[in-house]
Amino acid sequence: MTDLTRPCTVGVAMSGGVDSTVTAAILLEQGFSVHGFFMKLPLPGLDEQICKVQKAADRLNIPLHLVEMEEEFKKRIIAYFTDSYCQGRTPNPCVVCNREIKFGLLTEAMLAQGMDKAATGHYAGIHQVDDINGTALLRRGKDPTKDQSYFLCRLSSQQLQHTLFPLADYCKKDIFLQAQDFGFTQFGGDESQDVCFLVHQNLAAFLSEQGMKSMRGEIVTKDGRVLGSHQGSWKYTVGQRRGLGIPDATPWYVIGLDAKNNRVIIGKNDELFQRELLLSNMQWQLELPIPWQGKVQLRSRHQAAEAEVNPVENGNWRIRFQEPQRAVTPGQFAVLYQEDMVVGSGIIQS
Template structure:
């Protein structure tokens, strides 16, 4: 097949492209120009890889659509007192949205990335499964891909472990990757903190109250976007036991703090729930609340206001704005957005 590979110059996408080429496919590399640091260094690296593999490389200008779709979402979500996940948004709208369409316009039959995930079938429907390497599994970040797109997507590294990818890269003639530091950051935050990025992009310095869950004023803050659920440091509130951020109230510009026991919730409200596979309610399975959260048994039900997830055991530091991914064993069957402060859901 003619396959478009989203390439960054890193070991995963480079090895994925090499592996597809070795399998006999006609591979084209696609590099997205984005408003992120060190783009020219990336372009030079990905160009070297494409030359080494002998594949065409297409540079795609995604600067404006990325700004409008991902960065604006990132800024507005923080300013609303919630916590965004820009990688999930990017995967839905950019990599497996606009870029996949551009690949098709260039005659590609499939689009591929270096994600550690797999695609299987459930009856006649494709469904995402966790990557074989549990430590590197990235299926959570793919939880909002539109189901109808899955038939056009390939994950060539899904059956491999990270060590195998490094070994395969060397076997295929791609050297030097073991010496590179692997990026763990959001691409546009690689050289600054969230607070600094928000400040650079007009995050308002709006002082407000730090209050406890009973409404007592305990201190002041200089912008709720500087805080995250579960945060302990930097609150400036002395006490015999630590205070933690338990909620952010954008409407009243308040940071709400509590003790550790107030961070634990057994049920949450969800909005914008989407199902990759049709399921009857109530649904029972595993829910993952963030990228490093251990999936927990839970039940999802319909409510007069929308959706609710109830866990068998309380979960800590549940964060509005983040995504809840629904799994049946290793199959990703749906997702929703944590809609409101968790204490309002109990």
């Protein structure tokens, strides 16, 4: 039980960037007792990053805890990332990392250190549902260009109940101004990279380091015509145009991957559009009438579109859009929104 005679103690996941630094500063200003937590991950420049975070914590006059996460990150995130490409799927490691690492193991470490809540610098919010279960739902952040609810879609209601998102109602430009007001002048508008472990390295080189081998295969059309060759289907993703090396009057795009036979399937732009797709591993955040109708977002920069969702065989779900959607990519997450609330999500199968 929280001791009401002391300030609420909040652990802030800190990276040394502007968002997490301002998050900690805002919470201090609001009267919380704040501790910084930094995850030690198998990333380039770790010592430099620790130094950067320590300087921010010292400036804020808060304690900083270093949490060992190297092995768990390799086991839960790097392995998932590599295995997905082996299977011809395009993963989203940030979604899985948020559920398993940041709001899983890191939050557990914070609570074990006596924190009452965990906070991050994500641009998203939390809506408390008025029901007997105390259900908490994720909602979009105020800034539509920075909203990160898509990446947080797999967080459970229980995880959200331990969480604070102080930047929910801020726009990014305001955070840089806030940083200056708090005395931090080193932030020049740089944005963090989506996939942290690909900093200074391209995808193919990283996967090669993880043991994936180049292997000659065919580039084919849907009707089986062989138009070229490649050195590994795992080097491609649906919607890709560059790197095919097949000249034509109109561009060719990757429209599918056959990992079993090491084939890259290509087509023209209109072949990238489809109205229906299949989801597995569906996670509903609350009970809703089925069939469900609302907006579905297929990737972080996709404009959520109107669709209907129905159950099918083997525990899967079918999404049918009102309008065909481009470059539906197996392995990515489909996120279901009711207005600005995340009400469900699943993994795109086909």
